[in-house]
Amino acid sequence: MNMNNDISKENILAIKDAIELLGGKWKFCILYNLQKYHTMRFKDLQEMSVGITPKVLSKQLQELEDNLLITRTVNATKPVTVSYEPTKYAEEVIPVIDALLSFGSKHRKKIKEKYS
Amino acid sequence: MNMNNDISKENILAIKDAIELLGGKWKFCILYNLQKYHTMRFKDLQEMSVGITPKVLSKQLQELEDNLLITRTVNATKPVTVSYEPTKYAEEVIPVIDALLSFGSKHRKKIKEKYS
């Protein structure tokens, strides 16, 4: 098995990087919501990501911000609100989300058929 | 924020399902290699997934098999060899792998530029 070519190795590294960046239980869902509604507040995201606790949501958002995928803006309202938005760079992730969504839907149908 | 529509909820569930199925550190790399070479032995996969231990590889393969994404075939050679192949159904995952690979490559370039 000839695996001694750089392209394969590069590709493997690219996939690993992407997964490291976007992996975990929540990030894709957060990005999906932000792409769909464009701007959301902390509370909105918490309600939409059913089951997530504030601590976990906070951490996911910080990591996404660190990776330049979202921006965080504090609004001078009373009480203070914070809005999150996807960056221009985050558009690069849309194809991944779409593909994941498409596969997930097919898979759910397949499972549904199996047990009906 | 109007999130009370079933489509959004369904989509979120689909994404969560897909990630649950394919998430983790190795599965996408394994599937990438299997799509590329079509058939691989345990040892090949271990060498290509640099750093993976046999125990972990074994578990990933079992989970992929349970989810109907790969097949496992024992060959009556001496010593015994085992070959893994992607199923027809696994073709549904290719778009996800491609998108992930594409994003990962762009991201690696972006990081490389940043620190050069």
Add this chain to the structure above:
DNA sequence: CAGTATCCAAAGGGATACTG
């Protein structure tokens, strides 16, 4: 060759309560 067995460390994630 293709795994399994055992042990262990770290990361991820959740429950609950609290704060500016």
Add this chain to the structure above:
DNA sequence: CAGTATCCCTTTGGATACTG
């Protein structure tokens, strides 16, 4: 509202050694 603090549990994955 938008988090943080603390505590804790489970899952994931890795090291090492061993087997048919």
